[in-house]
Amino acid sequence: MSSHVPNAVRVVALRPAAREPLWRDLVGEVLRRVRRAQGRTLKDVADAARISMPYLSEVERGRKEASSEVLAAAAGALGLTLGDLLAQVHGELIRVTAHHATSATGHAASAPRHGGLCLAA
Numbered sequence: 001m002s003s004h005v006p007n008a009v010r011v012v013a014l015r016p017a018a019r020e021p022l023w024r025d026l027v028g029e030v031l032r033r034v035r036r037a038q039g040r041t042l043k044d045v046a047d048a049a050r051i052s053m054p055y056l057s058e059v060e061r062g063r064k065e066a067s068s069e070v071l072a073a074a075a076g077a078l079g080l081t082l083g084d085l086l087a088q089v090h091g092e093l094i095r096v097t098a099h100h101a102t103s104a105t106g107h108a109a110s111a112p113r114h115g116g117l118c119l120a121a
Helices: 021-037 042-049 053-060 069-079 082-105
Strands: none
Touching: 021 053, 021 069, 021 082, 042 053, 042 069, 053 069, 069 082
16 A cells, blocks of 8 residues: 555645735834934924924834824824825835835836825724
8 A cells, every 4th residue: 555645635825825915013113213303302392382292202203193183193293284294104114015015026027007085093
C-alpha cells in the first residue's frame, strides 16, 4: 500500500494584506508636516487654535479622532481652510494606498479616476 495521498491539499503561505491607513493617522501626519514646515511649535498652533497642546499632540500622532470643529480650528491656525487640509489628506491617502498596492503586487496601481473626495459618516 502506498503512502501517497492523491488529493492532498497543498498549503501556500500568503503575504498578509497591506493595512489600510487610518484617517486619523493621515490627518495627524499632514497637520504635523504643515506645522513643522512653518517652523511653528505645537504650543503656538494649539494656542492659536484654542485647543489644548496635549490634545493637538494626540491628534498629530493619530491617537485621537478629532471633530470637524477641532480640525477646522487647527487648519485655521496653520493658515489653511478645512478644505485645504482635507485635500492634502486626500493626496496623502492616494500616495500611501498606491505605495501599499505597489508593495503588495510588485507593480504600481493606478490612482482612482475621480475628481472629488467623498466622506461618509
